[in-house]
Amino acid sequence: MRDIVLLGSTGSIGTQTLEVIDVHRDQFRVVGLSAGGGNLDLLVEQAQVFAPDVVAVPTPSAAAALHGRLPRHTAIWSGPDASQRLAALPCDVVLNAITGAAGLEPTLAALAAGNSLALANKESLVIGGALVTSAAAPGQIIAVDSEHSAFAQALRAGRADEVRRLVLTASGGPFRGRSRAELAHVTPEQALAHPTWNMGRTITINSSTLINKGLELLEAALLYGVSLDAIEVVVHPSSDVHSMVEFHDGSTIAQCSPPDMKLPIALALNWPERLPGVCRGFDWSRPITWSFEPLDSEAFPAVELARRCGHAGGTAPAVYNAANEVCVDAFCAGRLSFLGIVDTVAAVVDEHLAGAAAAVLSVEVVLAADAWARRRAAELIGGAA
Structure with missing residues (x-):
């Protein structure tokens, strides 16, 4: 028990x-x-x-x-x-x-x-x-997270020194395939209509901007000790392949299941043992096709912005996250455009990196950076309104 x-x-x-x-x-x-x-x-x-x-x-x-x-x-x-x-x-x-x-x-x-x-x-x-x-x-x-649970499962297939890269999959959200210009008039209702997952408001909006995938990129590097540049984000619309690990001999191990958060939840509760019958498996008697495509970083720059924050280190990831939380609230309230979410986060990050002095991380330092980023994002949103 x-x-x-x-x-x-x-x-x-x-x-x-x-x-x-x-x-x-x-x-x-x-x-x-x-x-x-x-x-x-x-x-x-x-x-x-x-x-x-x-x-x-x-x-x-x-x-x-x-x-x-x-x-x-x-x-x-x-x-x-x-x-x-x-x-x-x-x-x-x-x-x-x-x-x-x-x-x-x-x-x-x-x-x-x-x-x-x-x-x-x-x-x-x-x-x-x-x-x-x-x-x-x-x-x-x-x-x-389903992606990071997938990494944990796939990493069992080899030693840490055999890993070449992690392949982090993304559904692409509800606006996959749209250009930046086509995202200009996205509404909160449209952004909340995720094609695969049923999630809370903030995570769903973050998935539509791909901020969530940026956070997952940073999380993967921290959890598994892999360089940020050895993690690649790939769009996989059906979300059946939750992520993959490529080893240095060229072999790639993928963890796959129908999209159901109960599977990684159950595994985390009972780690490292599996619980029986947590979710349905695939129906292999019917045709199944999986597709993968590169991420469009021009339309969805949030992932590369997160990678930049990860390379900067210190409190930059805290600023990225905090500014985004304020922007999501403003977007849902009709005070900020969809494109304005990541644009504002980028502006706050740029300002932080231009003026931030290196500091030893502590709870107080992190929370101070968080508070500053929230204030600055709110100021920029108010000024743009």
Whole structure:
């Protein structure tokens, strides 16, 4: 029996994680749930079904709204550090499904407590960089992203010194094949209509701009110790091949499955063992065709911008992520164009790199860069409005 703490339980990854656990009650026990407070009814329902020891929310008002609605033995923790405290609770696995930079301190808390960290919150690794990787014991971080889970599985086929490159697949999002000019009038509704995956708002918008693939590029380099220039992004519209590893003899190992996030979630919860029957396999009695094509970096410059930030190091990835979070909100509110998202992120990154002094990474340094990038992005958006 593995004890699980789930951070971000009411989001897309969180709800799918609980669906996996519900089918395997003989192997997992939920001891803690945290959520941002935007869907307290769902959090109550989850607590009633899984009866955790602790539920954590960020504000006293959210905590007050939970009183009398949870199982009698379930404690309620509240405050801005509630998820961080929950991540340090003794358990077997902390699955961090918080969205955005808010996941950094819970990630570090889970690692410091010695808990295995199933990481769906890629932003905490990207912005924390060496601050996170140096805090982790070998094998302590387990990837939940389908692409990074694919790398972990394919890398079992050879030694680290045999790897030539990682091939990171991308669906291309809803606007694959469009030129930059054709993206000028994209609406939030169009950007939220992802052709393959059902995800939360921010990740879905990030997938349409390919910012998400830029974050995944940085994450892959940090997780697997591979040079940024040895990671290639390839567009694969059907999302059946989740990523590939090419070895120095020319052999390429691909991890494939129908697109279903429950598979990498289940593997992360039970790593390194697989759970049976998590998702359907392919129907090989019917024709299947897979296609791959190069990424159009002119129409979608977010990946190469991320690569530039990764080469710069320091707080540049934190600036990339923070500016984007502000831009996504502005785009969804109708205050910024679709092309303006990555253009504004690039402007903030350029300004940061032109004036940033090298600093030893710490939580305070990362969060200060995050705060500056948010302010500067908001200023540029306001000035353009």
